[in-house]
Amino acid sequence: MTKPSLPQGTRDFGPDVVRKRNFILSTIKNVFELFGFQPLETPAMENLETLMGKYGDEGDKLIFKILNNGLDNPGKEKQIRDDFEKVLQGKNTKGITERALKYDLTIPFARYVAMNHSQLTFPFKRYQIQPVWRADRPQKGRYREFYQCDADIVGSNSLLNEVELASIYAHVFDQLGINIIIKINSRRILAALAEICGEPGKLTDITIAIDKLDKIGIDKVKDELSQRGLNNDQVAIIEKYLSLTSMKEPLTVYDLLSKAKNIFGNNELAKKGFEEIEFVLDRVQKGTFAKLSADFTLARGLNYYTGMIFEVTATDVKIGSIGGGGRYDDLTGLFGVPNIPGVGISFGVDRIYDVMEELNLFPPDVHIGTQVLFFNLGEKESNVAFGLVQQLRQRNIRCELYHENVKFDKQFKYAEKKNIPYVVIVGSNELEQSTCTIKNLLQGSQQTILQKELINYDF
């Protein structure tokens, strides 16, 4: 017998952890529903070709591929060896693998929309909370299996959608008790930046470099920009642009906007980007309690974003972003269905968990499963207790009868370990008098009442 172990980068979630995770997930889910979103689930696996080529060369390498069945068939051995040769040469992999574990929720969603667009009512708002898999090397906050939690609106260009999504962030984090800032920017402004640098083709290079600003600082970003082929003048323009947000004196968002606009002059793309930001800022500021701010250094690595982009950070904990998203044109174009734009957001469930843990934000009763434990103190006694258990369950009170007649202290310890707040004791004394004793383990108090009153007891 070898010791059992988990595959690299995966985790078990024990009862306590699941309870806390469910608290987060159900909060998010309820808000999604509140905003009119519908649930969607897609399979753990997709056809390999659905996934390949959608995440870039790096991404392709990180897709978990599933070995075909029947590879052990002796009659096919020659064929399979030839197929494997092809795989080694990077050609066709069909003989060995045709399916893969999903890598994110967006592409399977796009596939779903492409397959069902004729039956969907647009704008289609869906949310999806499922695990995804990446063959990445694990490290802090990075796993090979992790949950994504996405909400997208497809089939509409209205900026109202962005406003809704920002409001969802505000609602969820308000309910969870996490203070946040929602940072927004527009890819159009970044594209305009590339234009005024005279390098519209280098948009991706510029965004990748800018995206690292928080992490590596302005000097290294400048280095990276030069390495990616921008000359000193161009780097200077970008530096000026980036310096907007880092200004010392507290600016209002609107001051910031007007300063930013100066850099771009009459550039059409930039104008559109600023309009977007102003629209969303205006609506959200008016309607909710959200702390929304424009951050021109926000870039986000994913290069399928084309319009507004979002990122959420917790203000009280030093941790990366706990949510992000953006607008993309033509989600389903890759699957042959053009002209379906969309905008979506995502919650970083694991990080949100860490933030809640650090700030002690989980409500104390998340751990309470069973509310009442009935002690088992003998045959006749437990029979009565069994009847009472049934009654309480009718009232929807979670309760259980200890499984055997053992010492008090064992039964107490069981209650303590399972975080059961109430214990009901029916022993020989109670049996005689048709009473039962209710003990509150949290307060240490207890009282004895008639058995027939138990059904109305306020636990």
Place this chain on the structure above:
RNA sequence: GUGGUCAUAGCUCAGCUGGUUAGAGCAUCAGAUUGUGGUUCUGAGGGUCGUGGGUUCGAGCCCCAUUGGCCACCCCA
């Protein structure tokens, strides 16, 4: 994919420059009390020192490989 670092009981760790039969705390289980737990006391179980090779009279300790954890880079959530 690249690099660093670590791996000893269920958990957290000790274990000196290689030297008898590998330790502690916590946890677990059992006993003491037996209608009120978290205290105390007593006792017990549990480790082929991640795995496989090598050096040595002798390896938990040194060397090589391998697997896994953690961390950083790449990339990303």
